[in-house]
Amino acid sequence: MIRVVIIGSGNVAQHLIKAFAKSSIIEIVQAFSRNKENLTNLIDSSKIATDLNALIDADLYIISVSDNAIAEVSHQLKVENKLVVHTSGSIDMIDLDNKNPKGVFYPLQTFSKNAAVNFDVIPICLEAENIEDYKLLETVAKSISDKVFNINSNQRKALHVSAVFVNNFVNHLYKIGNDICKENNIPFEILQPLIQETANKITSLSPNEAQTGPAKRNDSQTINSHLQFLTDENQKEIYKILTKSIIDNGKKL
Amino acid sequence: MIRVVIIGSGNVAQHLIKAFAKSSIIEIVQAFSRNKENLTNLIDSSKIATDLNALIDADLYIISVSDNAIAEVSHQLKVENKLVVHTSGSIDMIDLDNKNPKGVFYPLQTFSKNAAVNFDVIPICLEAENIEDYKLLETVAKSISDKVFNINSNQRKALHVSAVFVNNFVNHLYKIGNDICKENNIPFEILQPLIQETANKITSLSPNEAQTGPAKRNDSQTINSHLQFLTDENQKEIYKILTKSIIDNGKKL
Structure with a gap:
C-alpha cells in the first residue's frame, strides 16, 4: 500500500x-x-x-x-x-x-x-x-x-487561465442570461437545453466550428438592437467585447 | 390531421x-x-x-x-x-x-x-x-x-439576447480556452469534464450560487498574474470586464 x-x-x-x-x-x-x-x-x-x-x-x-x-x-x-x-x-x-x-x-x-x-x-x-x-x-x-x-508548471498556469474562461466566466454568462430572464418574467429553464447542447456540441465539433449567432454572421442590425435592449453597463460592455472578439476572429481565418 | x-x-x-x-x-x-x-x-x-x-x-x-x-x-x-x-x-x-x-x-x-x-x-x-x-x-x-x-414578442427579444450570452458568447469562451491550450501544447480534452460539469451544475444550483474562481474571491494576486499571462488584447479585455462584472455582482449582494 x-x-x-x-x-x-x-x-x-x-x-x-x-x-x-x-x-x-x-x-x-x-x-x-x-x-x-x-x-x-x-x-x-x-x-x-x-x-x-x-x-x-x-x-x-x-x-x-x-x-x-x-x-x-x-x-x-x-x-x-x-x-x-x-x-x-x-x-x-x-x-x-x-x-x-x-x-x-x-x-x-x-x-x-x-x-x-x-x-x-x-x-x-x-x-x-x-x-x-x-x-x-x-x-x-x-x-x-x-x-x-x-x-508542467507553465502549462498548468495556461490551463488555469483557460479554466477561468470556460468555467468561471461561462458561469457568469449563465448568470447574466438568468438575470435577463428574471427581469422579463421568463422561466430560466427555457434556456437549460440550449446550455446543455452548447456544452455537448464541442465534444464533436471544435468551438470554432460550433460558433453561430449575430456576431459570427456580422449581423449589425441584430447586434445594435441587442445593445439597445441592454441597460446594465457591464452587460453592454461584455456584449460589445465578445462580439468584437468573434468578429475579429472571423477576419483572421 | x-x-x-x-x-x-x-x-x-x-x-x-x-x-x-x-x-x-x-x-x-x-x-x-x-x-x-x-x-x-x-x-x-x-x-x-x-x-x-x-x-x-x-x-x-x-x-x-x-x-x-x-x-x-x-x-x-x-x-x-x-x-x-x-x-x-x-x-x-x-x-x-x-x-x-x-x-x-x-x-x-x-x-x-x-x-x-x-x-x-x-x-x-x-x-x-x-x-x-x-x-x-x-x-x-x-x-x-x-x-x-x-x-410574447418582448419576452422573445429578451430570450434571444439571453441566448446570445449563454450560447454564442459561452461558445466563444470555449474557443479562447481552446486557443490558450493549443498555444501551450495542452490537449483541450483536459477541459471537457470541467465544461460539462459547469453546464450540469446550474441544473441544481442557481448560476449565482455556482460561481467560483479568483474574481468571486476578489483574489487580485491571481487576477493580475492571469492578466500578465494573457497577450491577446481581446482576451485581456474579456478577462477584465468579466472579472469586473463578477466583482460588482458580489458587491450588490
Missing part, C-alpha cells in the same frame, strides 16, 4: 479522501485539519492530526490548502526527503519548500462541498522534479482517475 | 419537417424551397413547391427563412385569412404581413445541419394574435415537444 498523508480539509481535500478510500492501493494514514470536526465524517478520528508537527511517516504528503498558504505549510512541515505535492492549479511547483522533493497533483474540476463527484472522469495533472516521484504520483492518480496528464 | 405548409429549407425548416413527420396529428401537405434538392431526402418530391405562388390550402403556414427575408416572404404569400407564423427568435410577430392572422413558433435551440436533434426536450415558444390560433399552435407544438411556453 502507498501511504498517504492529506494536509487540509477543504473541498479538494475532502473529495480526495473519499476517492482514495475506494482505491485498493492507497492507505490514508493521516489527515491534518486545524478543526477536527471538518473530517470526522470522512476518516477515523484517531487518524486526524490537528498539529502539523505531529505528522507521521508516509510515502506521499499532499498539501491541499488555500493557494496563499501552500508555501508556508510546506515550510512548516517537519518531514524531510519525502515527496510533498500540492493540489493547486495556480501555484508553481518550485514554491514548495526545498527540504523535500516536490510535485503537483492537480485535479482539474470545480468542486462543491455537497455535490457528488465521479473522480473516474476528472483529469489529474501531474508534475514532479524526478522520474521516480512522477511514477509514484502516476500510480496514485491512475488508481482514482482514467485521465492522467503530465503537465 | 392539421395541414401544415413549411416555407424554407434551412436548418430549422429541415428539423421541423423531420419532427412533424413523426407526429400523428400533423400532415405536412407542402414544403417550399427555391432549390428542390434541399428537401428531396426529407419529403416526397411532389410536395415540394419552388414557386411561392403555388402554395396550396392548409391550416398553418410556417415561414422558416432567414430573419431579413421573413417580412418579405409573408408579403408575397397569396393565401389570405390563414394562420401564418415565423420561427425566429429576433423578429417581432407584427412584422408579418397584415393580410393573415399572425403567430410565432420559435424552437429555442442551436441547430446544426448534421447533428441529430431530440425535439422532445427543445422548448418551443409560442405567440399568436388570438386565442383560437394560439390553441392550434399549442396543439402542434405539444405533438413534438414536452416544453411549450407562451412568450
Whole structure:
C-alpha cells in the first residue's frame, strides 16, 4: 500500500479522501485539519492530526490548502526527503519548500462541498522534479482517475487561465442570461437545453466550428438592437467585447 | 390531421419537417424551397413547391427563412385569412404581413445541419394574435415537444439576447480556452469534464450560487498574474470586464 498523508480539509481535500478510500492501493494514514470536526465524517478520528508537527511517516504528503498558504505549510512541515505535492492549479511547483522533493497533483474540476463527484472522469495533472516521484504520483492518480496528464508548471498556469474562461466566466454568462430572464418574467429553464447542447456540441465539433449567432454572421442590425435592449453597463460592455472578439476572429481565418 | 405548409429549407425548416413527420396529428401537405434538392431526402418530391405562388390550402403556414427575408416572404404569400407564423427568435410577430392572422413558433435551440436533434426536450415558444390560433399552435407544438411556453414578442427579444450570452458568447469562451491550450501544447480534452460539469451544475444550483474562481474571491494576486499571462488584447479585455462584472455582482449582494 502507498501511504498517504492529506494536509487540509477543504473541498479538494475532502473529495480526495473519499476517492482514495475506494482505491485498493492507497492507505490514508493521516489527515491534518486545524478543526477536527471538518473530517470526522470522512476518516477515523484517531487518524486526524490537528498539529502539523505531529505528522507521521508516509510515502506521499499532499498539501491541499488555500493557494496563499501552500508555501508556508510546506515550510512548516517537519518531514524531510519525502515527496510533498500540492493540489493547486495556480501555484508553481518550485514554491514548495526545498527540504523535500516536490510535485503537483492537480485535479482539474470545480468542486462543491455537497455535490457528488465521479473522480473516474476528472483529469489529474501531474508534475514532479524526478522520474521516480512522477511514477509514484502516476500510480496514485491512475488508481482514482482514467485521465492522467503530465503537465508542467507553465502549462498548468495556461490551463488555469483557460479554466477561468470556460468555467468561471461561462458561469457568469449563465448568470447574466438568468438575470435577463428574471427581469422579463421568463422561466430560466427555457434556456437549460440550449446550455446543455452548447456544452455537448464541442465534444464533436471544435468551438470554432460550433460558433453561430449575430456576431459570427456580422449581423449589425441584430447586434445594435441587442445593445439597445441592454441597460446594465457591464452587460453592454461584455456584449460589445465578445462580439468584437468573434468578429475579429472571423477576419483572421 | 392539421395541414401544415413549411416555407424554407434551412436548418430549422429541415428539423421541423423531420419532427412533424413523426407526429400523428400533423400532415405536412407542402414544403417550399427555391432549390428542390434541399428537401428531396426529407419529403416526397411532389410536395415540394419552388414557386411561392403555388402554395396550396392548409391550416398553418410556417415561414422558416432567414430573419431579413421573413417580412418579405409573408408579403408575397397569396393565401389570405390563414394562420401564418415565423420561427425566429429576433423578429417581432407584427412584422408579418397584415393580410393573415399572425403567430410565432420559435424552437429555442442551436441547430446544426448534421447533428441529430431530440425535439422532445427543445422548448418551443409560442405567440399568436388570438386565442383560437394560439390553441392550434399549442396543439402542434405539444405533438413534438414536452416544453411549450407562451412568450410574447418582448419576452422573445429578451430570450434571444439571453441566448446570445449563454450560447454564442459561452461558445466563444470555449474557443479562447481552446486557443490558450493549443498555444501551450495542452490537449483541450483536459477541459471537457470541467465544461460539462459547469453546464450540469446550474441544473441544481442557481448560476449565482455556482460561481467560483479568483474574481468571486476578489483574489487580485491571481487576477493580475492571469492578466500578465494573457497577450491577446481581446482576451485581456474579456478577462477584465468579466472579472469586473463578477466583482460588482458580489458587491450588490
